Amino acid sequence: MQTDLTAALPVSFDDVRAASAAIDGLVIRTPTLPSPRLSAATGASVFVKYETLQATGSFKDRGAANRLLHLTEDERRRGVVTLSAGNHAQAVAFRSSELGVPATIVMPVTTPSVKVARTEAYGARVKLEGETIAECQEAVRALMEAEGLTLVHPYDDPLVMAGQGTVGIEMLAAAPELDCIVVPVGGGGLISGVAVAAKAINPDIEIIGVEVAGFPSMVAALRGEAAQCGGDTLAEGIAVKNVSATAVEIARHLVSDVVTVEEDHIEGAIYAFLVQQHTLAEGAGAASLAALSAQPERFAGRRVGLILTGGNIDPRLLSAITVRALERADQVVGLRVTVRDRPGELARVTEIIGREKANILEVSHHRMLLNVPAMRVTIDLALETRDKAHAERLVGALKAAGMSVSYIDPFTAAVS
Incomplete structure (x- = not known):
């Protein structure tokens, strides 16, 4: 039964339920599963909604499908248009192709070619502008x-919002015991729809939004201030300067708080999803987990639902994040070893490394450094080790062999 919390809002629970019925069988009903590992790491009882399993890898399929299903016959014939550089573009292109609707996607000229190619592969016409x-x-x-094209807005459309809100219905059907749901916030389409659905089903549930610190658009809007946005971010999917006025109105009524997270927490959350859940998470998708990592005391002991909104991360970026995480855990270390400049010394170094069961990733000789005596040579090594204790044992073994050893700081490349 619809509650007073949602009755007078621009998007109602009836709208979300209608969207759920409309897209049933078209969009994947993704699982909401408990995560013992993330629970142990955060101190909360964590449940994850895996929207990465949608056909195009994100929750955007839902809103796109619901909006396209409501086109008139004339609108279907003429086609639709949208603007997006990421997940919404792919969702509109894919769903339009499935429904036989011509689609045009306007993307910035800076959009990575892989995203352009993927969108075109779904049959959409792509125009690069601005x-x-x-x-x-x-x-x-x-x-x-x-x-005469019809706009399918990425987030500022009640039908899109209602489609995204079906995430909330499914989460509470699978995990009705949730105390709160943590939702990444870009333009506001997802959090508005989820808040309407969740609050109608359970008025006591808390809805918490998450923005990346460089783009606090919803935080500013709720305060009635102009947002100060800019900079590079791993969470480009929620790096939105202007949020939906409709979403702001809904958030004022139904959202308990919107928090911001820093880049290091986003980076850590991407890696945690990879190693703890064996799941790919893009930066925006990992924002909900980043909030738990940033404020563990706020969520400790609570039953928390996280929406893993998307998994379309660049493999090269994921590789860099993985190496950086290994460096922080001392599972990849950099060493500068100074030895006598004579034949056989490099072999001695590598023999010790092998004996200590470390693995060489990279090695380079330096004879031209002026801070090294003329009769000596430095060897820079990138090594794979088990942990800090293992790395220290290796360093001890090298020093015991009469070699000078220094760590190369992974943050500054300084030698210490």
């Missing part, structure tokens, strides 16, 4: 006027 999403808006307006 440097940013904001600069794409004029191109979208021009296409709507010239070709």
Whole structure:
């Protein structure tokens, strides 16, 4: 039964339930599963909603499908247009292809070619315009006027919001005992829909939004302030400068708080999903877990639902994050070893490393450094070790053989 919490809002629980019925069988009903490992790491009882299992790898399939299903016959014939550099673009392209609707996606010229190719592979027409999403808006307006295309907005559309809200219905069906749901916030479409659904089902549940610190748009909007946004972020999917006014109105009524997280917590959450859950998470998708890592005392002992919104992360970025995490855990260490400049010394170094069961990843000789005596040579090594204790045993063995050994700081490349 619909409660007073949602009855007068721009998106109602009836809207979300209607969306759930409309997209049933079209969009995947993804699992919500308990995570003992993340629970142990955070001190909360953690449940994860795996939206990474959608056809295009994110929750965006839901809102796109619901909006496209509501097109009139004339709108279907003329086609749709949207602006996006990521998951929404792929969702609209994929769902339009499935429904036989021509789709045009306007993307910034800076969009990585892999994303452009993936969107085109779904059958959409892609137009590259401007440097940013904001600069794409004029191109979208021009296409709507010239070709009569219908806009499928990434987040500022009640039908899109209702579609995203089906995440909340499914989470509470699978885990009705949840005390709170933590939701990544970009333009506000997901958190508004989820809040409407969850609060209608359980008025006592707490909805908490998460933004990346460089783009605190919802935080600012709720305070009635202008957002100060900018900078590079791992969570580009929620790096949105302007949130939906409709989403802000819903958040004022139903969202308990919106917190911000720093880049290091986003990075750590991506790696935690990889090693603890064996799951790929893009930066925006990992934001909910980042909030738990940043504020563990706030969630300790509570039953917390995390929405893993998407897994479309660049493999090269994931590789860099993985290596950085291994360096922090002293499972990849850098050493500078100084030895006598004579034949056989490198073999002595590698023999000791092998005996200590470490693995050499990279090695380089330096004879031209002026801070090294003329009769000596430095060897820089990147090594794979089990942990800090293992690395220290290796260093001790090298020093015991008469070698000078220093650590190469992975943060500064300074030698200490």
